[in-house]
Amino acid sequence: MSVLSDQDIIHRVTFHKMIDPFVGFQVRKQGVKPLISYGLSSYGYDIRLSEEFMMPVAYTMALDPKYVNERQFMRFSLPIFVLNANSFVLSRSIEYFKIPRDILGICTGKSTYARCGVVVNVTPLEPEWEGHLTLEISNTGKNDVLVYANEGIAQLTFHTATSVCNVSYADKKGKYQGQQDITLAQA
DSSP states (O other), X not given: OEEOOHHHHHHHHHHHOOEESXXXXXXXXXXXXXXXXXXXXXXXXXXXXXXXXXEEOOTTSOOOTTSOOGGGEEEEEOSEEEEOTTEEEXXXXXXXXXXXXXXXXXXXXXXXXXXXXXXEEOOOBOTTOEEEEEEXXXXXXXXOEEEETTSEEXXXXXXXXXXXXXXXXXXXXXXXTTBOSOOOOOO
């Protein structure tokens, strides 16, 4: 496997609509206001966090990944919110992805948040998966941390396969195909 460069990513966006909306450069400021960067980088793409969030409300009940009940979560929308220490929130990317059959996307958190104890978790973007990424954002630290919607939250790297897979995510009719909203675990 090889990693796609900025030129390769632009090509995939142009001809395969791999990322929408697509920002073809790193955005670091809005006027004089600093932002957590997003957009195209040398060998990846920094995604933005939407203003939509879901947070668990019933900490006395165990969350069962096979039977998650939406009533165990509170939905809210904010441009900035405080992520409490030792807690997590679900959100989604602003960007919608259409991953080509010969590509695998890997998501990692941004160092700006990591230095504050915030970890971003998402599974790989499999060949022919499409949708908005559902992100799990955890504050592993002892301090509360401000989280900014509409700014960078994680970086994707895209890897080209040495050969095309026999069975893609679309072929196996994956349960998270085409997700538009924050999507809870499904068994």
